[in-house]
Amino acid sequence: MLLNYNCNYFSLDLFLTMTMQEKNNPLNQSVQYLKSIGPKRAESFQNIGIKTIRDLLFYFPTRHLDRTTILSTAKAYGYLMNGYEGELTIIGKVEDTEKRRFNRKEIFKVQFRDSTGYFECVWFHGAKYLSNLFKVGNIFAVSGKASLSKYGSLQFAHPDFDRISEDESYNMINTGKIIPFYRIPKELKNSNLGDLSLRKIIYYSVENYIEYLSETLPESILKQYQLPGIIDAVKNFHFPESNNDLISAVRRFKYEEAFYLELLVALRKKNYQTKLDGFPLNIKTKLISNFLKTLPFKLTNSQLEVLSEIKNDLMSNTPMNRLLQGDVGSGKTIVALISMLIAVDNGYQAALMVPTEILADQHAKTISQMMAKLFKLHGGKEIKVSLIMGGQKKSIREQKLSNIELQEADLIIGTHALFEEKVNFRNLGLIVIDEQHRFGVAQRGRLMAKGKAPHVLVMSATPIPRTLSMTVYGDLDNSIINEMPKNRIPIKTLLRGDSKLPDIYKFLKDKKKDGYQSFIVYPLVETSEKLELKAAEKYYESLQNEYLSELNIGLVHGRMSWHEKETVMYKFLQKEFDVLVSTTVIEVGIDIPDANIILINDAHRFGLSQLHQLRGRVGRGNKQAYCILVTKDEYASSDFKLPLESEFLSPSQIENNKSIIRLQSMVKYLNGFKIAEIDLKLRGPGDIFGVKQSGFPELKHVDIINDSEIISDSKQAAFKIIETDPHLADASNEMLRINLLTHYKNNLKYATIA
Ligand code: ADP
Ligand code: MG
Secondary structure, three states, X not given: OOOOOOOOOOOHHHHHHHHHHHHHOHHHOEHHHOOOOOHHHHHHHXXXXXXXXXXXXXXXXXXXEEHHHEEOHHHHHHHHHOOOOOEEEEEEXXXXXXXXXXXXXXXXXXXEEEOOEEEEEEEOOOHHHHHHXXXXXXXXXXXXXXXXXXXXXXXXXXXXXXXXXXXXXXXXXXXXXXXXXXXXXXXXXXXXXXXXXXXXXXXXXXXXXXXXXXXXXXXXHHHHOOOOOHXXXXXXXXXXXXXXXXXXXXXXXXXXXXXXXXXXXXXXXXXXXXXXOOOOOOOOHHHHHXXXXXXXXXXXXXXXXXXXXXXXXXXXXXXXXXXXEEOOOOOHHHHHHXXXXXXXXXXXXXXXXXXXXXXXXXXHHHHHXXXXXXXXXXXXXXXXXXXXXXXXXXXXXXXXXXXXXXXXXXXXXXXXXXXXXXXXXXXXXXXXXXXXXXXOHHHHHHHHOOOOOXXXXXXXXXXXXXXXXXXXXXXXXXXXXXXXXXXXXXXXXXXXXXHHHHHHHHHHHHHHOOOOXXXXXXXXXXOOHHHHHHXXXXXXXXXXXXXXXXXXXXXXXXXXXXXXXXXXXXXXXXXXXOEEEEOOOOOOOOOOOOEEEEEEOOXXXXXXXXXXXXXXXXXXXXXXXXXXXXXXXXXXXXXXXXXXXXXXXXXXXXXXXXXXXXXXXXXXXXXXXXXXXXXXXXXXXXXXXXXXHHOOOOXXXXXXXXXXXXXXXXXXXXXXXXHHOOOOOOXXXXXHHHHHHHHXXXXXXXXXXX
16 A cells, blocks of 8 residues: 555545536636637647636736836937936837957847837847847847946846737737736647737636636635735736736735645644554663763764654654754764664664665664674663665575564664565564655655554755745654764865866875875766766776876776675775775765865766765864865856855846856855755755655745745644644535645645555
């Protein structure tokens, strides 16, 4: 049983009445009923997911153009002469374009005209991209602040612009209003639908069908947050009378989206808590205090705090469901291990799931050693460690599986092989999942299903921004280790151009004399296995024969099995090598105390979180560590300056300077939370945190970074409702129930994962 789709919130008769009602609603008619939509156009709409008139009403514009304030060029001149400093919009035809170099930068200029005169637009970067957009004869609406250039021409620098189709600008039927612009995918273009025709069709359906929409947000929420009702909101999202109307409409849909998302989050949390009775654990202090005695260090205050939060969860009746965040190297493993020991001390098994085999192997080794030490000191029952992963020999594997089934293994460590069908735990009490975001929610669910109601601790070294921990991870309680072990010296991060490599090699050789080992990382660029191997060997040979010939060099690359990689890593750990060359990302979590330099080549090719993870490979001992980012000379000496705070990064700055922003952020920040925040700005949440695999609805309106207030308000409202009426049985919540069933049916599955 994978996903436990629990339908008991909703009675069958309700469902039937509901579907009857829905059948008769004109909104559910095919778009073909609309004027000017024949079978061919209807099919095109269908192909982009618009089947019914309702779907069309919810096909919102991607932007609007405020044509209430469109000026002629002549009028705009007059405004500027009178000292006007606000934004202007002018519509003009491209007369001429010009690309030219100035101070090593490429400038792009476009000359426009309308019936009253000329104006120009200028850009200081992006010339290549822009020159493909602005073709002579095209018509654009240009908006922004304008000024008079030193030659007296009216000039926009980096304005917003909208391409306008020809007929429209001549007819000007839409002038003097706020005009919606819709995304027009090729399916629509193919059946001859453009800006103008689509706008007409939608206008017509809003006029004639909007009254059939029924409200989807509770009255109380509309009131509390002063949101417009659904009919006004849909109307104003398409055809607002004023900018304020548009803003309220957009705000309503943000609230609605966040609210239903949080309802699902609240349901998931409630469902996990109530459906399953947890089993409270006893915390006997003896074992833990003995274990702490075997460690060569004291836990940091932050580790202790987090541990006491975990203990509280373990002692309570509801199963723990906690997210532990802590930067790379902050010491999460020990905290996890202590929690696991508590479970074992209570007669349960505990499992630790990690994303890679090499890491699983290392954890199994270090934890076994620790358990041996503990046994010496504590005596009693021996705590047995078992390692499960793919590709183990059959006989070994069967032995291990039977150990797990008979509870002859207490601490079980492994990769995702842990949740395979054949793995049967006799008595699983606690699951720890390391590097949470590398596993999907469904995978977590599968492992959880292996115990009756196991306590769950998930850990992440990529700190999860607050907005995300309210949403996608909103069912988890949150703990943060915000302090590094005391013996750590902050890593120095340097950014250097390729031309500095000889100096850097010299630095590596000098540092070797002080006992330093170094990682040298190359990005993985080759697509074929053969080429990749060749490239790795080439790097290795040129370093060994030329640049670092007096040092011993080892090589790991992506084509090695985990076992081969591990052998090399082990030799590195034993100091058989001074330098480890790597063309694969050095696996997360591996500990090599004397490796205190990491040199990352072509650093601009790596993602920001990846760079931060790589940097976390060094600085684990008590020596000054260095992270040297080597990149193109032009990046290293770029004039771009990171703004004081990342929120001041504008979209165009981001678009044009992504690599440099990543590199400079690495130099400026050591703190993983800061890095994650910037990464989120650069990449959006989908890629980084498993949002796409999370099973939550895709967010169309809510901006997960900037709408934190809306998310937090909706969370409060949604949690309150589920708290008082967990089955949404109350008549006042009928609307929510219906809406969840009709529009969030698929997401509901995930809400009931247990
Ligand atoms: P991460 O949070 O990245 O998983 P680890 O748990 O791997 O970090 O810890 C990194 C290193 O720091 C390990 O070698 C671990 O033994 C050590 N460590 C953990 N806690 C402390 C502490 N309180 N003081 C000193 N070293 C610690
Ligand atoms: Mg770790």
